[in-house]
Amino acid sequence: xxxxxxxxxxxxxxxxxxxxxxxxxxxxxxxxxxxxxxxxxxxxxxxxxxxxxxxxxxxxxxxxxxxxxxxxxxxxxxxxxxxxxxxxxxxxxxxxxxxxxxxxxxxxxxxxxxxxxxxxxxxxxxxxxxxxxxxxxxxxxxxxxxxxxxxxxxxxxxxxxxxxxxxxxxxxxxxxxxxxxxxxxxxxxxxxxxxxxxxxxxxxxxxxxxxxxxxxxxxxxxxxxxxxxxxxxxxxxxxxxxxxxxxxxxxxxxxxxxxxxxxxxxxxxxxxxxxxxxxxxxxxxxxxxxxxxxxxxx
Amino acid sequence: xxxxxxxxxxxxxxxxxxxxxxxxxxxxxxxxxxxxxxxxxxxxxxxxxxxxxxxxxxxxxxxxxxxxxxxxxxxxxxxxxxxxxxxxxxxxxxxxxxxxxxxxxxxxxxxxxxxxxxxxxxxxxxxxxxxxxxxxxxxxxxxxxxxxxxxxxxxxxxxxxxxxxxxxxxxxxxxxxxxxxxxxxxxxxxxxxxxxxxxxxxxxxxxxxxxxxxxxxxxxxxxxxxxxxxxxxxxxxxxxxxxxxxxxxxxxxxxxxxxxxxxxxxxxxxxxxxxxxxxxxxxxxxxxxxxxxxxxxxxxxxxxxxxxxxxxxxxxxxxxxxxxxxxxxxxxxxxxxxxxxxxxxxxxxxxxxx
Numbered sequence: 001x002x003x004x005x006x007x008x009x010x011x012x013x014x015x016x017x018x019x020x021x022x023x024x025x026x027x028x029x030x031x032x033x034x035x036x037x038x039x040x041x042x043x044x045x046x047x048x049x050x051x052x053x054x055x056x057x058x059x060x061x062x063x064x065x066x067x068x069x070x071x072x073x074x075x076x077x078x079x080x081x082x083x084x085x086x087x088x089x090x091x092x093x094x095x096x097x098x099x100x101x102x103x104x105x106x107x108x109x110x111x112x113x114x115x116x117x118x119x120x121x122x123x124x125x126x127x128x129x130x131x132x133x134x135x136x137x138x139x140x141x142x143x144x145x146x147x148x149x150x151x152x153x154x155x156x157x158x159x160x161x162x163x164x165x166x167x168x169x170x171x172x173x174x175x176x177x178x179x180x181x182x183x184x185x186x187x188x189x190x191x192x193x194x195x196x197x198x199x200x201x202x203x204x205x206x207x208x209x210x211x212x213x214x215x216x217x218x219x220x221x222x223x224x225x226x227x228x229x230x231x232x233x234x235x236x237x238x239x240x241x242x243x244x245x246x247x248x249x250x251x252x253x254x255x256x257x258x259x260x261x262x263x264x265x266x267x268x269x270x271x272x273x274x275x276x277x278x279x280x281x282x283x284x285x286x287x288x289x290x291x292x293x294x295x296x297x298x
Numbered sequence: 299x300x301x302x303x304x305x306x307x308x309x310x311x312x313x314x315x316x317x318x319x320x321x322x323x324x325x326x327x328x329x330x331x332x333x334x335x336x337x338x339x340x341x342x343x344x345x346x347x348x349x350x351x352x353x354x355x356x357x358x359x360x361x362x363x364x365x366x367x368x369x370x371x372x373x374x375x376x377x378x379x380x381x382x383x384x385x386x387x388x389x390x391x392x393x394x395x396x397x398x399x400x401x402x403x404x405x406x407x408x409x410x411x412x413x414x415x416x417x418x419x420x421x422x423x424x425x426x427x428x429x430x431x432x433x434x435x436x437x438x439x440x441x442x443x444x445x446x447x448x449x450x451x452x453x454x455x456x457x458x459x460x461x462x463x464x465x466x467x468x469x470x471x472x473x474x475x476x477x478x479x480x481x482x483x484x485x486x487x488x489x490x491x492x493x494x495x496x497x498x499x500x501x502x503x504x505x506x507x508x509x510x511x512x513x514x515x516x517x518x519x520x521x522x523x524x525x526x527x528x529x530x531x532x533x534x535x536x537x538x539x540x541x542x543x544x545x546x547x548x549x550x551x552x553x554x555x556x557x558x559x560x561x562x563x564x565x566x567x568x569x570x571x572x573x574x575x576x577x578x579x580x581x582x583x584x585x586x587x588x589x590x591x592x593x594x595x596x597x598x599x600x601x602x603x604x605x606x607x608x609x610x611x612x613x614x615x616x617x618x619x620x621x622x623x624x625x626x627x628x629x630x631x632x633x634x635x636x637x638x639x640x641x642x643x644x645x646x647x648x649x650x651x652x
Contacts, residue, residue, distance in 0.1 A: 032450070034454070078637060078641055082641040082642050083641075083642040084640040084641045084642070085640045087391060088591060088639070089640060091391065091587060091636065092588070092633045092634070092637035092640075093637065095581070095584065095629055095632055096629070096630060096632075096633025096636075097633075098629060098633075099626045099627075099628070099629025099630040099632070100626075102624065102626040102629070103337070103341070103626035103627060103629075103630060106626065107341045107342070107624065225458060228454070231451075231454075232455065235451055267466045267469075267470060269462045269463070269465045269466035269469065272458075273458070273459045273462045273463060277455070279451065280437065280441075280451075280452050280456070283447045283448065283451060283452065284441060284445065284447055287447045288445065
């Protein structure tokens with residue numbers, strides 16, 4: 001029972017964590033990416049089609065990442081070069097890509113809503129001998145796929161990248177002090193674009209995880225707003241990769257819990273509101289703390 | 299000081315020539331239609347034929363015009379709700395949530411107090427929607443005005459909370475007896491908005507929407523509050539320095555924005571659906587953002603933009619019957635218009651030149 005819950009929670013965490021790491025980098029670079037959900041959806045569809053046509057999951061993952069990155073590139077260029085408001089463009093991309101995906105499903109496959117293709121190459125699970133048999137620890141470490149491992153490895157790597165590397169420093173500068181970046185002879189807009197493409201790439205992988213990792217079927221509502229949960233996660237994490245992963249894990253746990261609680265008297269819909277409500281609380285607490293600090297200093 | 303203000307407002311209003319303002323308004327639309335045409339052509343449809351059908355199905359007959367008016371009704375409300383908040387400098391993207399809670403509140407009053415007569419019940423139900431919408435904005439408005447918490451995130455998050463919360467209510471406590479789907483009972487006849495045309499869903503809600511457009515225009519153009527809101531939205535520090543209570547203004551405008559968002563839901567519930575169902579709003583709040591932006595915050599611009607989006611959604615639904623063009627072309631156009639509405643086109647030429 002507990003093993004099942006842990007396993008399900010980790011499965012639900014992976015897509016949110018992937019997209020949240022991308023969104024975190026994007027936000028530190030200076031763009032709040034509301035369009036993560038659209039990039040996830042694009043990645044989910046492309047991964048699904050490639051996995052069926054080529055039968056190769058690594059190729060499907062690469063295609064998903066690239067398609068997410070392409071959507072992000074279009075989005076970021078309208079923001080950085082055409083000075084469009086990131087929030088509106090993000091919402092616009094969510095509407096646009098959802099429309100395009102459904103339009104494409106009807107046009108190319110004559111189906112509305114769900115797409116079922118033969119011979120889907122699913123993400124393989126990595127079972128670790130001995131550890132798999134240990135209760136709890138087995139559920140945590142064994143039986144997960146490459147993307148889950150990748151997502152969690154990215155957490156310390158992202159922290160290291162931001163704190164210790166030159167590009168990480170430049171990224172932070174592009175977000176916090178674009179003028180200083182410019183003075184160093186770097187173009188903050190190009191750095192921002194790069195961070196957006198990274199966010200798109202990660203979200204595309206998150207989408208692929210949903211379509212060829214978890215279910216092996218594609219539906220137009222496959223993301224179920226997880227791009228927004230990812231947004232909630234990096235707001236929850238307040239710019240810190242570790243805390244963001246805690247947020248993603250918490251939301252993944254809620255997601256798994258919500259599915260288990262269905263039909264047991266606890267309203268799943270109310271559990272679904274928790275991630276969003278928590279973000280509002282966290283933002284309030286951060287703001288109150290900042291105000292208190294100011295008060296002490298003055 | 300007033301003269302400085304007037305001068306800056308005047309400059310902002312004219313914003314170059316009259317012609318350039320028309321071009322700026324039409325450019326997003328034209329570009330979206332062009333890109334939409336490319337997508338249609340790639341998918342093997344004749345774009346001109348599709349657009350001709352769309353126009354015919356939106357304005358071809360009195361009945362189709364009525365359908366367009368009916369479809370644009372909620373969008374007029376959500377467009378104005380969004381524009382009000384934007385004008386004050388509050389980036390409220392939470393109108394969608396207000397539509398949902400407003401719709402549920404109106405439906406609740408409409409099916410609960412069935413013993414009341416029409417002249418009491420209908421206004422009470424509408425009022426419930428307005429109050430619910432305003433209250434839904436209370437938390438983000440307080441957080442924004444008191445603690446300067448980013449309203450984009452709080453209002454966006456509240457949309458999802460509203461959808462889940464109302465889904466829970468109509469699946470449990472407020473589920474219609476004997477009903478399997480997530481819907482409340484039907485509202486009393488007395489709580490329904492009167493229809494304006496036989497055989498069409500056009501109802502008195504459209505008249506209320508038009509009245510609101512006029513009110514918004516008067517408010518924006520002629521009242522001190524409208525003037526102050528404009529200043530605060532343009533330059534909050536300047537407004538503070540001239541003695542305005544900017545946080546108070548933001549707070550009030552966000553509540554007002556929520557109230558009108560709630561009204562959108564109430565009118566939709568009492569005029570069209572006659573109950574609240576899960577999935578009640580097909581994104582009226584989000585399309586309202588596109589409406590407000592395309593209309594450039596101007597009362598008549600919002601009205602025209604809402605009619606345009608209403609025409610798109612109603613004709614998109616019917617051309618599916620005559621052709622094999624997927625209705626999603628409407629969403630594609632909506633998304634494109636939304637994106638192009640905030641793009642600075644002059645930069646395209648700049649990029650080209652360098």
